[in-house]
Amino acid sequence: MHVLEVANNPGEAFTRALQATTLCEAFQITAAARADQVALRTVDGDISLTFAALSERVRRLTAGLAALGVRPGDTVGIMLTNRPEFHIVDLAAMHLGALPFSIYNTSAHNQIEYLFSDAGNRIVITERAFVDRVVAVRDGGTPLDMIVVVDGAPEGTLSLEEIEAHGDPDFDFDAAWSAVSPDDVLTLIYTSGTTGPPKGVELTHHNLMSQVRALQQAMPTTPGGRFVSFLPSAHIGDRWGAHYCALMIWGFTVTPHPVGGEVLDVVEQVRPTVFQPVPRIWEKAKAKLEAQLEADPNSARRALLRWAIDTGIKKTQAARDNRSLGMIFDLQASVAAALIGDRFRRMLGLEKIDWVLSGSAPTPREVFEFFSAIGIPICEVWGMSETSLAITINPRDAIREGTVGLPLPGIEVKVAEDGEMLVRGATVMRGYRNKPGQTAEAIDSDGWLHTGDIGTVDEDGYVRIVDRKKEIIINAAGKNMSPANIESRLRSSSPLIGQVACIGDGRLYNVALITLDPDAAAGRSASDPAVIAEVAAGVDLANSQLSRVEQIKKFTVLDDYWLPGSDELTPTMKVKRRNVTTKYATQIDDLYST
Numbered sequence: 001m002h003v004l005e006v007a008n009n010p011g012e013a014f015t016r017a018l019q020a021t022t023l024c025e026a027f028q029i030t031a032a033a034r035a036d037q038v039a040l041r042t043v044d045g046d047i048s049l050t051f052a053a054l055s056e057r058v059r060r061l062t063a064g065l066a067a068l069g070v071r072p073g074d075t076v077g078i079m080l081t082n083r084p085e086f087h088i089v090d091l092a093a094m095h096l097g098a099l100p101f102s103i104y105n106t107s108a109h110n111q112i113e114y115l116f117s118d119a120g121n122r123i124v125i126t127e128r129a130f131v132d133r134v135v136a137v138r139d140g141g142t143p144l145d146m147i148v149v150v151d152g153a154p155e156g157t158l159s160l161e162e163i164e165a166h167g168d169p170d171f172d173f174d175a176a177w178s179a180v181s182p183d184d185v186l187t188l189i190y191t192s193g194t195t196g197p198p199k200g201v202e203l204t205h206h207n208l209m210s211q212v213r214a215l216q217q218a219m220p221t222t223p224g225g226r227f228v229s230f231l232p233s234a235h236i237g238d239r240w241g242a243h244y245c246a247l248m249i250w251g252f253t254v255t256p257h258p259v260g261g262e263v264l265d266v267v268e269q270v271r272p273t274v275f276q277p278v279p280r281i282w283e284k285a286k287a288k289l290e291a292q293l294e295a296d297p298n299s300a301r302r303a304l305l306r307w308a309i310d311t312g313i314k315k316t317q318a319a320r321d322n323r324s325l326g327m328i329f330d331l332q333a334s335v336a337a338a339l340i341g342d343r344f345r346r347m348l349g350l351e352k353i354d355w356v357l358s359g360s361a362p363t364p365r366e367v368f369e370f371f372s373a374i375g376i377p378i379c380e381v382w383g384m385s386e387t388s389l390a391i392t393i394n395p396r397d398a399i400r401e402g403t404v405g406l407p408l409p410g411i412e413v414k415v416a417e418d419g420e421m422l423v424r425g426a427t428v429m430r431g432y433r434n435k436p437g438q439t440a441e442a443i444d445s446d447g448w449l450h451t452g453d454i455g456t457v458d459e460d461g462y463v464r465i466v467d468r469k470k471e472i473i474i475n476a477a478g479k480n481m482s483p484a485n486i487e488s489r490l491r492s493s494s495p496l497i498g499q500v501a502c503i504g505d506g507r508l509y510n511v512a513l514i515t516l517d518p519d520a521a522a523g524r525s526a527s528d529p530a531v532i533a534e535v536a537a538g539v540d541l542a543n544s545q546l547s548r549v550e551q552i553k554k555f556t557v558l559d560d561y562w563l564p565g566s567d568e569l570t571p572t573m574k575v576k577r578r579n580v581t582t583k584y585a586t587q588i589d590d591l592y593s594t
Contacts, residue, residue: 004112004359010034010251014223017249018213023186024095024177028246031055037224038253040084047084051251054088056594061092061160062176063167068146070123072097074177075188077116077133079103082229082256085150085160087247090127090233094186095177101188101200102234105259106128106565111198112137115190116144118200118434125160127151136387162369167174182206188433189236189385199383200433208244210426211388214408215245216391219379221356223251225273226352228266230257232564232571238361240389241276247499250274264288268349275350275437276357278573281489284377287429287495288376289344305343308336312373320401326476344374355396357381359404360574362465362485364492368401376417380404382465385412386449388427390461402538403462413463414448420469421455422448473504479549486510486542486550487575496531496537497519499562501580502552503588511591512539513584517564526557554591558584 013033020026031039035052042048049057076093080086086102091102103115103124112133112374116124122145126134131147131154139145146158153159186205190198209212215221225248229242246252248392252273258264264285267275278284290517297303315333318325359381369377382404383390394405407413409454410424428449431439454466466472467482474480483502490500490512498517504510512534516526524531535557543551560569567579581588 008223014249014251017251018216020209021182022177022180022184023208023244024180024205025057026209027091028177029053030209030248030251032226034251036164037246040087041253041255042084043255043257043269049084052151054091057088057164058091058095058101059173060164060167061088062095062173062259063169064165064173065092065096065098065123065167066171066176067164068123070096070098070330072176072184073099073100074123075101075119077101077103077119077121077263079105079107079112079124079126079130079232080128080150080233081105081127081258082231082233083127083150083258084129084256085125086233087243087258089150089160090187090243091248095173095180097176097180097184099185101190102232102239103190104232104234104565105572106435106563106571107133108141109133109136113142114199116142116196117197119188122146123148125150128154131157134485143486151461152459180205182209185430187239189239190234198436199435200349201383202430202433203236203388204430207388207427207429208240209392210410211408212245212249214410214427215390215393217409218395218406219483221245221274221354223249225252225589226270227252227254228257228263228270228272228275229254230259230263230266233276236277236389238385241274242294246274253283264348268347270295271349271352273354274356276359278360279363279367280491280573281360282358282371283492284368285348286370292347292483296336303557304339307455308339311336315390316369316372316401322552325427339376342375345376350376352422355379357393359383359567362488365401367492371397380419380455382463384451386429386451387423387425388429390500391423391427391451400460400462403458403464405463407463413457415455415457416450418469419454419456419465419466421453421465423451424448467502473502473510474506475504475510475549476506476508479577481510481550481576483575485579486546486552489542489545490514490552493542494534496534497538499573499575501568501575501577501584503581503591507592511555511588512548512552513558513587514539514555514579515560518561518563526559532557554594556587556591558587 010033012030017029019028031051038048039051039054040049076098090100125148127150131497134147149157154300182205187203188200191199222524227242227246231238242254247254255270311333337356342351358378368378370405379394379396379401381390381393392405392407414422452469454469456464467484472480473483486502487500491497498515501513539552564573565571
């Protein structure tokens with residue numbers, strides 16, 4: 001049995017946790033050193049678990065799962081919202097040597113059937129809101145032995161408390177987690193499936209520990225901070241950020257935030273020290289600050305702060321273009337920075353921030369410049385499930401706008417002859433579950449992962465991503481364009497524009513399907529002439545910032561809202577292009593026929 005030597009203080013524990021060979025060992029080190037610190041809390045404060053209490057619940061649940069027959073290597077399905085129980089369940093399965101994996105809460109019946117069939121799990125841990133869907137899958141023939149419900153126990157299910165209470169008192173918890181090895185699979189992350197059925201990415205303890213160590217070297221993080229968990233736990237971003245990094249190694253207090261509330265309001269309450277939203281949230285944060293600025297009844301103060309922000313933006317632009325605006329401007333910029341101070345950072349709840357990230361899509365230039373001006377530089381990142389998340393990251397003291405930064409230490413990046421980005425290193429997945437053929441297609445004989453992204457590497461090693469290899473638009477004249485960049489420009493051009501799909505492959509010109517933002521368009525109709533006029537103004541603004549061939553010639557405003565996890569969007573809001581072009585084929589044809 002492994003005997004864990006307790007670190008004398010949290011700082012020493014952090015160093016040792018980074019050196020751990022498995023996430024189990026890392027958590028045990030962190031929890032022992034931070035016993036009295038709050039590890040998990042709900043937004044309303046009704047639940048607050050210290051690391052000692054969390055560790056004890058993990059110990060009991062691990063014994064309970066073992067008593068149910070869960071063995072090392074078995075898969076455990078988890079279908080939960082962002083809530084403290086997710087972390088307890090995932091940790092318990094991990095310490096048993098089992099493979100916990102999450103199911104997107106928006107998954108349909110056939111999607112859940114597919115995932116359970118591929119994963120081979122005989123147990124699923126869920127909550128009341130999803131019990132009917134899970135039961136329907138079981139009754140449809142998918143072999144499930146147990147359904148465990150964390151917020152009660154409807155008929156035919158078990159409660160989490162029952163599992164915790166019925167563990168063998170003689171179960172050797174320390175021996176169980178000590179038997180987990182670095183090469184054991186830690187979790188399955190199912191890809192979003194934009195072009196086909198999801199693939200189960202097998203990530204080992206060694207993969208994720210290598211990722212955390214590389215990140216800490218590139219972006220030194222102060223342990224003991226605060227984190228808001230709001231991305232789906234089925235996505236590598238939340239697993240990596242909130243669970244493995246924040247809770248288990250950094251020793252943060254993590255506040256899970258379930259879908260249905262405004263994440264910016266939670267951020268304002270929690271005051272996180274690390275924040276990793278998608279670009280759309282940055283766009284909303286910018287709109288929120290600008291609305292608060294315009295609402296200031298003091299016109300002189302409003303004008304002064306607007307001047308300070310504009311001056312900061314000019315300074316950011318000058319730095320990007322490697323040009324000087326002169327000594328007088330430098331003095332003005334210093335005065336502007338002093339005026340802004342922590343004002344806007346406090347308004348968002350980000351005055352204590354260590355660093356912030358943005359990924360999954362390009363951050364619009366005006367959004368990047370705005371936050372840089374108020375002292376919140378956005379570090380864009382490039383990553384994927386197959387690489388344990390981050391591949392490259394912009395160092396906070398050497399950000400290069402328009403790029404996704406430099407490769408993390410220990411990760412190699414190169415460009416293939418056709419422009420595809422290739423990656424090699426300790427963070428690359430073991431493979432796709434049950435798919436040796438697709439694994440061999442993804443990882444070549446030299447260990448290079450073929451990412452499917454098209455990009456470039458400049459003379460200083462900064463990586464720039466152009467688009468997905470299979471999603472680049474090549475118009476009828478042979479011009480290559482990035483739909484993601486065009487869509488990003490459109491979304492940031494008007495608060496009324498929610499989601500966008502740019503169409504143009506093989507066509508003479510580009511058109512767009514546009515949905516309204518549910519918050520900005522509350523109570524307004526997509527057919528309202530005033531709404532269409534506002535959207536048109538946004539399209540015109542975006543077109544003024546695009547090359548002629550990229551510009552949107554025609555668009556239609558759809559009645560539908562595209563929500564994360566819908567037929568049109570992945571849970572992380574990437575456009576499912578095949579689904580969109582099929583579902584809206586009539587509207588697309590109309591745009592090209594008129």
